[in-house]
Amino acid sequence: MREARAFTEAELLPHADRFDAEGALPRAFIAQLSDRGWLGAALSTRWGGGGLDAPTWGRLHGDVGRACGSTRSLLTVQTLVGLALERWAPEPLKARYLPALARGELLAAFALSEPSAGSDVQGLEARARPHGDGYVLDGVKRWISFGQIAHLFLVFARLEGGMAAFLVEGSSPGLTREPITGLLGVRATQLAELRLNGCFVPASHRVGGGDLPFSPVAATALDVGRYSVAWGCVGQAEACLAASMAHARTRRQFGKPLLEHELVARKLTDMLTDTRAARLLCQEAGAKRKARAPDSESATMMAKYFASTAASRISADAVQLHGASGCIQGSRVERHFRDARIMEIIEGSTQMQQVMIARHCALDDLEGDES
Ligand SMILES: Cc1cc2nc3c(=O)[nH]c(=O)nc-3n(C[C@H](O)[C@H](O)[C@H](O)COP(=O)(O)OP(=O)(O)OC[C@H]3O[C@@H](n4cnc5c(N)ncnc54)[C@H](O)[C@@H]3O)c2cc1C
Numbered sequence: 606m607r608e609a610r611a612f613t614e615a616e617l618l619p620h621a622d623r624f625d626a627e628g629a630l631p632r633a634f635i636a637q638l639s640d641r642g643w644l645g646a647a648l649s650t651r652w653g654g655g656g657l658d659a660p661t662w663g664r665l666h667g668d669v670g671r672a673c674g675s676t677r678s679l680l681t682v683q684t685l686v687g688l689a690l691e692r693w694a695p696e697p698l699k700a701r702y703l704p705a706l707a708r709g710e711l712l713a714a715f716a717l718s719e720p721s722a723g724s725d726v727q728g729l730e731a732r733a734r735p736h737g738d739g740y741v742l743d744g745v746k747r748w749i750s751f752g753q754i755a756h757l758f759l760v761f762a763r764l765e766g767g768m769a770a771f772l773v774e775g776s777s778p779g780l781t782r783e784p785i786t787g788l789l790g791v792r793a794t795q796l797a798e799l800r801l802n803g804c805f806v807p808a809s810h811r812v813g814g815g816d817l818p819f820s821p822v823a824a825t826a827l828d829v830g831r832y833s834v835a836w837g838c839v840g841q842a843e844a845c846l847a848a849s850m851a852h853a854r855t856r857r858q859f860g861k862p863l864l865e866h867e868l869v870a871r872k873l874t875d876m877l878t879d880t881r882a883a884r885l886l887c888q889e890a891g892a893k894r895k896a897r898a899p900d901s902e903s904a905t906m907m908a909k910y911f912a913s914t915a916a917s918r919i920s921a922d923a924v925q926l927h928g929a930s931g932c933i934q935g936s937r938v939e940r941h942f943r944d945a946r947i948m949e950i951i952e953g954s955t956q957m958q959q960v961m962i963a964r965h966c967a968l969d970d971l972e973g974d975e976s
Pocket of ligand 1: 714715716717718722723724725747748749750751788790794796947950951952953954955957
């Protein structure tokens with residue numbers, strides 16, 4: 606993992622502001638990530654993935670998030686689609702696509718949200734109807750990370766009263782994409798709106814079965830996404846903290862370094878404590894995921910909830926501590942400040958976590974590890 610940190614500091618951090626300004630991750634850089642095996646790091650070795658366990662994979666996403674939230678997002682969507690396929694897709698579909706996903710030769714995107722269905726995904730309006738030896742999809746998917754460049758989409762649509770998932774090739778007739786630009790943060794995530802207009806998908810590309818109102822395929826993917834985002838937020842918080850400590854030691858006002866002013870020390874103490882707490886919650890979630898503990902999903906929600914809200918607070922405090930020098934592009938804290946806002950919205954907003962954690966987390970889960 607030291608090697609991962611060294612790579613992100615040498616090869617990613619120096620370019621992250623440019624990626625953000627250009628609104629894209631260069632193909633050559635994505636190829637570097639593929640060469641390192643990071644696009645398939647969590648996929649099973651059976652399919653050519655790295656087989657990293659949850660704690661190791663999480664720390665990798667922390668290191669990447671520390672340098673660039675958009676790059677971490679690419680790894681997130683690729684992995685959440687890959688792991689959802691590993692768990693739910695029929696064997697021939699896995700054999701056809703997972704090795705190329707693991708190598709990073711194919712890029713995948715996750716297409717759940719719609720113009721009228723965000724937090725309330727059960728309000729999906731996209732429809733699938735049986736047709737011949739497959740299904741025809743109609744609808745609009747919005748805010749799809751890396752939708753501009755993905756080769757494959759995991760698309761969710763209503764089917765006979767339930768929610769179904771389909772793996773749709775980006776080149777399918779009836780699928781068009783429009784770039785979405787002007788984002789507040791993670792500006793290099795190449796968002797797109799997808800339009801499905803009589804898009805035919807073979808029956809063999811249906812992922813998971815059943816007719817549940819909320820697809821377990823989506824639940825699996827969002828759980829993986831939350832874990833990755835939580836670690837990415839730890840990375841952002843650490844980056845902001847490091848920059849703020851350095852600034853507070855060197856910037857002098859009223860005849861002494863900022864650090865020696867008590868209100869500044871208090872702010873830094875809160876930043877340090879929040880960052881540590883976020884990392885510990887992510888580590889706990891990682892350990893539970895590795896052990897396949899029954900409460901790993903609620904531990905992941907808590908980690909995402911705390912880490913994303915902490916990253917928002919910490920990045921805002923970092924901008925404040927830097928004064929005007931934190932308000933300019935290229936200051937690093939400024940980009941994390943913008944990116945952190947997004948982390949409270951994606952993979953279940955802060956409010957959705959607040960609702961779900963209270964429902965899912967039993968008191969026993971909190972007390973269980975004390976003996
Ligand atoms: C940069 C970016 C990347 C994204 N990438 C993807 C992607 O790859 N794939 C994908 O499918 N989607 C993606 N999304 C969409 C994202 O998942 C949604 O934005 C998110 O689910 C919230 O939905 P919404 O934006 O429609 O907000 P809404 O659901 O309309 O919510 C608006 C506000 O109301 C609050 N709210 C909603 N319901 C309640 C409630 N019951 N109680 C209290 N508060 C509530 C929310 O917390 C939020 O603050 C992305 C979004 C962004 C910004």
